Amino acid sequence: MKIKSLTLSMMAAGVIAAGTANALNWNPSNWLHKNTPEQVSPAVATQAVPDGPIGPITAPNYRAIVERFGPAVVGINTEGVAKAGMKGMDDDGLPDDPFFQFFRGMPGFGGRAPRGDVPVRGQGSGFIIGKDGLILTNAHVVRDADEVIVKLNDRREYKAKVLGSDPATDVAVLKIDARDLPVVKLGDPERLGVGDYVLAIGSPFGFEQSATAGIVSAKGRALPGDTYVPFIQTDVAVNPGNSGGPLFDANGNVVGINSQIYSRTGGYEGVSFAIPINVALHVKDQIVKNGKVSHARLGVTIQELNQTLADSFKLQQPQGALVSSVAPGSAAAKAGIKAGDVIMKYNGHAITRSGDLPALVGMGKPGDAAKLEVWRAGKTVELSSTLTEASDSLASDDHSSARPQGKLGLAVRPLSPEEKHEANLASGVMIERVTGAAARAGVASGDVIIAVNGTPVKSVEQLQDLLSKEGKHVALLIQRGDTKIFVPVPLG
Incomplete structure (x- = not known):
């Protein structure tokens, strides 16, 4: 329902979700193309380009795509009630979201809000996938909505029932009581390549059927x-207003659901994100069949590898998912996965980037078997696991003075029993002072070093010994608050 703002503290700007979509930046020449509506140009080939000059290609017939499939794109209006002053609301009673800055000062959006219940309205987009009225949109578009109205291309309006929504993937399924409706064609996101043409249709700022x-x-x-x-x-x-609308490929097939933008201002700045349609259909099938969605869980926290981390773990190149922590009692823990492992394959699928792994796990079901190829201590290890439901819950050093670690620029000391208990750690050393290479790498006073290149650190002496055996780089697993992360540090 309301436009959702996702503020990312770890990024320079915010990734903003919900109620988003395409705006008013089309090229009229695409709409004046002489092709007939039946002549939709093929997508750009994604195979390797042979040597020699690269010839120009004809742009897709966007006009034909809009004329054929635009009628299957719908506008969505929502209404609900929120408490004034509640979390997520500003002093004017509006959702605390950068997008709403656009509406401030307009009729109905100005002045101080009354205390108590405040009516909240939202807009988004969606698209029809079933002639009997089945519609896909974003979960955040209909979140907290008491009433959802779907407006068709021919201006007919229907009250929609929310069959179910899944905040984890930001997908929702709606149903309206109608028959013989126009529908989109569904495509295969796997066939998309970087550089391929794509088209979005939706209702940015309420401007219906904008392409x-x-x-x-x-x-x-x-x-x-x-x-x-x-x-x-x-x-x-x-x-x-575009959130939940379709993303088409050059053949007019829907390959994604427009969902989020990356922005410093709350408006479009050239980077937008769409949920692949195969992920959305996986969610839709569960909602239609069971009324809810179950996600599988492996139970690891992972991070991306860079070249320095790859060197630290003796990998030829930075690929795979580096495990920074394992949830106790999880499927990963039972399979023997450890912090410092690099997951290279999941059920035969190569993990190129860390983001590949959670997407593969999420497409599975609780109880599914998972075969993992893991890089550990310079060699490959094969492990087996049984995925669980994502919602399932799942020795003392003396306190001496800090000792400097010259290679890293750190002064460390053992953890006290109280600190171990508070941090829920069995071992590790506390960083009291940091300079040089470690400081430049982002290590800070108060961090706890848990492991070096995957080997647990149990004492200051062991840390010294581990560092004396390493080469040009070392990967420190540190705990900062409740977060664990590997930090690559050059030893110099």
Whole structure:
């Protein structure tokens, strides 16, 4: 319902979700193309280009795509009630979201809000996948909505029932009581390549049936907080109101659901993200069949590898998912996965980037078997695991003075029994002072070093011994608050 803002503290700007979509940045020449509506140009080939000059290609017939499939794109209006002053609301009673800055000062959006219940309205987009009224949109578009109204291309309006929504993937399924409706064609995101043409249709800022076009900028993007979705990144203009609308390939097939933008201002700045349609259909099938969605869980926290981390773990190149922590009692823990392992394959699928792993796990079901190929201590290890339900819950050093570690620029000391208990750690050393290479790498006073290149650190002496045996780089597993992360540090 409301436009959702996802502020990313680990990024320079915010990734903004919900109510987003394409805006007013089309090229009229695409709409004046002389092709007939039946002549939709094929997508750009994604195979390797042979040597020699690269010839120009004809742009897709966007006009034909809009004329044929635009009628299957719908506008969505929602209404609900929120408490004034509640978390997520500002002093004016509006959702605390950068998108709503656009509406401040307009009729109905100005002045101080009354205390108590405040009516909240939202807008988004969606598209029809079943002639009997089955519609896909974003979960955040209908979140907390008491009433959902779907507006068709021919201006008919229907009250919609929310069959179910899944915040983990940001997918929702609606149903309206109608028959013989126009529907979209569904495509295969796997066939998309970076550089391929794409088109979005939606209702940015309430401007119905707006079309914007661009190219695929990247695939398989992992965003913080969206671990189950390997996003399609595009440069298609997406703005508030487009969230939940379709992303078409050059053949007119829907390959994604427009969901989020990356922005410093709350408006479109050239980077937008879409949920691959195969992920959305996986969610839709569970909602239609069971009324809810179950996600599988492996139970690891992972991070991306860079070249320095790859060197530290003796990998030829930075690929795979580096495990920074394992949840106690999880499927991963029972399979023997350890912090410092690099997961290279999952059920035969190569893990190129860390974001590949959660997307593969999320497409499974609780109880599914998972075969893992793991890189550990310079060799490959084969492990087997049984995935669980994502919602399932799952010795003393003396306190001496800090000792400097010259190679790293650290002064460390053993953890006290109280500190171990508070941090829920069996071992580790506390960093009291940091300079040089470690400081430049981002290590800070108060961090706890848990492991070096995957080997647990139990004492200051052991840390010294481990560092004396390493080469040019070392990967420190540190705990900062409740977060564990590997930090690559050059030894110099």
